[in-house]
Amino acid sequence: MKPKENTQNQKTVSRCRRYGGIAGVLVLVLAGFLLAGRPRSSHPGGSFVLASAAYPQMAPYPDEAQYVTASGDIKDSYYDAYDAWWAEQRARMELPEGVSPVSRDFYKKSMEELLGDSSGKNQVYSPLNLYFALSMLAEITEGNSRSQILELLGMDHVEELREQNKALFGISYCDDGASACILSNSLWLNPDVDFKKNTLVRLSRDYFASSYQGEMGSAELNQAFQDWINQQTCGLLKEQAANLTLEPETVITLASTIYFRSKWSQEFARGLTEEGTFHTEAGEVPCLFMRQSDNRNYYWGDQFSAVGCSLESGGAMWFLLPDQGVSLDELLTDSQAMDFLLANGQWDNRRSLMIHLSLPKFDVSSDLNLIEALPLLGILDVLDPAVADFTPLCHNPEQLFLSQARHAARVSIDEEGCLAAAYTVLSVCGAGAPPEEIEEMDFVLDRPFLFGVTGTTGELLFVGTVAQPGDGGVE
Numbered sequence: 001m002k003p004k005e006n007t008q009n010q011k012t013v014s015r016c017r018r019y020g021g022i023a024g025v026l027v028l029v030l031a032g033f034l035l036a037g038r039p040r041s042s043h044p045g046g047s048f049v050l051a052s053a054a055y056p057q058m059a060p061y062p063d064e065a066q067y068v069t070a071s072g073d074i075k076d077s078y079y080d081a082y083d084a085w086w087a088e089q090r091a092r093m094e095l096p097e098g099v100s101p102v103s104r105d106f107y108k109k110s111m112e113e114l115l116g117d118s119s120g121k122n123q124v125y126s127p128l129n130l131y132f133a134l135s136m137l138a139e140i141t142e143g144n145s146r147s148q149i150l151e152l153l154g155m156d157h158v159e160e161l162r163e164q165n166k167a168l169f170g171i172s173y174c175d176d177g178a179s180a181c182i183l184s185n186s187l188w189l190n191p192d193v194d195f196k197k198n199t200l201v202r203l204s205r206d207y208f209a210s211s212y213q214g215e216m217g218s219a220e221l222n223q224a225f226q227d228w229i230n231q232q233t234c235g236l237l238k239e240q241a242a243n244l245t246l247e248p249e250t251v252i253t254l255a256s257t258i259y260f261r262s263k264w265s266q267e268f269a270r271g272l273t274e275e276g277t278f279h280t281e282a283g284e285v286p287c288l289f290m291r292q293s294d295n296r297n298y299y300w301g302d303q304f305s306a307v308g309c310s311l312e313s314g315g316a317m318w319f320l321l322p323d324q325g326v327s328l329d330e331l332l333t334d335s336q337a338m339d340f341l342l343a344n345g346q347w348d349n350r351r352s353l354m355i356h357l358s359l360p361k362f363d364v365s366s367d368l369n370l371i372e373a374l375p376l377l378g379i380l381d382v383l384d385p386a387v388a389d390f391t392p393l394c395h396n397p398e399q400l401f402l403s404q405a406r407h408a409a410r411v412s413i414d415e416e417g418c419l420a421a422a423y424t425v426l427s428v429c430g431a432g433a434p435p436e437e438i439e440e441m442d443f444v445l446d447r448p449f450l451f452g453v454t455g456t457t458g459e460l461l462f463v464g465t466v467a468q469p470g471d472g473g474v475e
Contacts, residue, residue, distance in 0.1 A: 048224050050211040051204060053185070056170070059085045061178035085176065089314065092171050092456060099167040101342075102131055103154025107460055108338045113373045114407070115465055116332045120281040120448075122364035124409040124464025126258055128172065128455075133256040135165050136185065136207055137382070140199060140252070143389040145381040152378050162206045169208065171457050179313035180261040181455060184232045185209035188225060188246060188253035190216050194395045195252070209254070217248035225253070232257035240367070240408040251400065252393065260453070260461055261417070262313035268292050268359075268415040278360055279447040280468050287469050289358045289446075290415055296357075297350045298434060298441065301336035304450075307355055307443050308345060311417070314456035316345065319359065321449045328448050328465050337450065344458030354440030362469035363412035370405030411451075411464055 062085060067078035107127055115123040131153060138149040138158055146158060155161040174181040185207050189195065191214070203209045212228075214221035222245045229241045246253055268290040278287040299306040306320045318341060322331045331337050340347055374383065381387045385401035393400070434441055445466075453462040 048212040048214040048221060050189070050213050053204060053208040053210045055175075055182075055184075055208060056173050058174065058176045059088045061085050061176045063177075088176075089456075092174070094171075094457070096167050096170075099164055101457075102128070102168070102459060104338070104342060106131065106152060106154055107342065108335070109152065109377055111338065111463055112333055113376050114368055114370075115463070116329055120467050121366065122465060122467050123366045123368070124364060124411050124462060125366070125368060125407050126409065126462050127460045128168070129256060129258045130407070132165060132168075132183065132185070132207070132258075133254065134379075135161055136203060136209070136254045136256065139203055139207075140254075140393040141382060141389055142391040143381075144387070145389040148379050148381055162202075166206055168459065172455055172459060172461075174313065174456075179263075179311075180259060181313065181461070182232070182257075182259045183208070184257045184259075186228060186255045187211040188221070188250075188255065189213040190251050193251050196392060196394060199392045203254075216246050216250040221246055225255075229255065229257065233259055236410060237408065258461065260313070260455075262311040262315065263417040265310040265312050266292070266294065267417075270415050273361070273415065276358070276360075276446065278469055281448070285468065287446075288361045289444075290361055291356070291358050293354065293356045295352060296355050297345065298353045298355060298443065299340065299347050299350045300434075301334070301340060301349065303334050304331055304337055304340075305443070306340060307357060309357075309359075315454045315461070317413075318452045318454065319445055319449055320451070321443070321445055321447070328450060328467065331450055332465070341452040341454075341460055341463065342458065344454060351434060353434065353438065356440065356442045358442070358444040358446065359413075360445055360466070360469040361414050362466050363410070364464060364466055364469065365408070365410035366464070367406065367408040370407050371402075374402075374405060409462070409464070411453075411462060 059081075062078055062081035064074065064078060067075040067081070069075060110125070110127055110130060114125050134149055134153060138146050138153070138161060141149065150156065150158065150161065153161060155164065169183055172181050173183050185203070187200065187203060187209050189200075189211060200211065204211060212221075212224065214224065225246055226241045226244055229244065230238050233241075269292070272291040273288055274291065275286055276289040277284045296307060299308075303323050303326045304320045305323070306318060308316045308318045310316050320331065320337055320340065322328060371383070374380075381389065382402040385399045388401045390397040390400045448465065448467045450465050451463070452460055455461050
């Protein structure tokens with residue numbers, strides 16, 4: 001058995017690897033008319049930390065090289081360490097009793113609205129990250145403002161949502177030194193606002209949110225905020241984070257990040273990578289294609305064919321190729337495609353074949369304006385200061401509203417794995433079946449396609465479209 005790479009701490013350096021990383025951050029910034037124009041209070045520089053969340057400690061994946069005796073034998077303690085690691089992994093792979101997967105309707109609606117008008121451009125976002133952040137937004141709202149968020153998330157009550165988020169956090173979070181799916185949340189507080197402490201405590205306890213406080217609009221706090229995002233996403237979104245600021249009228253910012261890293265279970269041989277042609281809507285472009293031949297499942301629906309590449313983390317990356325004559329936008333509204341992405345490989349239309357896979361190395365990104373999408377998702381009241389209800393947040397919540405919502409993302413793959421990142425900013429201010437005789441086939445992704453990245457339990461971490469691939473592998 002080939003040993004996995006082992007690092008046993010949670011420092012940034014332990015998880016910021018070139019290969020196999022995915023990250024996302026959803027930031028909610030709340031401000032209000034009542035604070036606009038007020039003199040900014042002075043706040044000392046240096047540390048802005050009020051409280052740090054305690055994240056789960058995990059059994060590290062044992063590095064076999066560390067358990068070899070002088071004679072070359074493997075120590076018995078290696079197997080004990082491996083058994084402890086594997087027992088923990090098995091426990092993570094099932095949802096607790098009474099907890100259901102994320103609502104299919106949430107995935108379907110968000111994917112259609114955020115990716116459904118590609119216009120020949122690359123698009124990508126993190127559904128799970130969006131789910132966590134909107135859940136925190138539900139905690140600081142009340143009345144119809146909260147009800148609209150709960151309806152989108154498929155929940156009847158906020159208490160149910162809390163239990164759902166804690167369960168999803170538990171099964172998704174992984175930092176064992178070999179793979180990583182690290183979720184982080186934070187609160188950034190205006191010192192002039194009288195917050196309701198029970199709400200802040202709940203966000204800290206149930207959402208693992210660290211809290212920070214400082215002078216809104218100051219260069220020092222803006223830098224601390226950007227540094228936090230860059231640390232949690234390992235610098236994958238540094239260019240985008242440089243544009244994030246906490247304006248003087250900001251009341252509170254909720255930031256949620258996800259960082260995922262995993263190698264392919266079977267890496268692509270670099271010597272087999274060759275230049276080929278990718279057919280975009282605008283014409284042909286050169287592209288490096290990774291190649292691999294292996295027995296794997298071939299899947300199909302009414303408008304697509306698909307294959308999956310398993311990841312060492314226990315998840316997978318799925319590639320859906322629209323049938324000839326079917327556009328990406330049509331595929332994004334195809335209920336079968338959505339069902340397939342959530343099926344985690346359990347799909348009736350499949351055959352095991354020798355697949356000669358040609359997969360383009362790609363580095364794709366997008367920057368989405370969620371302010372326009374949220375009303376289409378049914379979230380309206382938080383955008384209107386006349387009706388937005390932020391009663392749980394502070395003792396004087398009038399005239400607060402969501403003024404900014406952006407989601408930027410990036411995904412890159414190469415022979416070793418995938419690397420990606422995403423963030424969202426929300427500001428509140430005042431092919432068909434193969435012939436039966438075929439035992440092997442070429443699966444060439446040389447035209448626009450859809451992809452999804454799933455975790456160990458099949459939750460959809462990232463989903464996107466590749467219309468114009470670039471060279472994969474983020475340096």
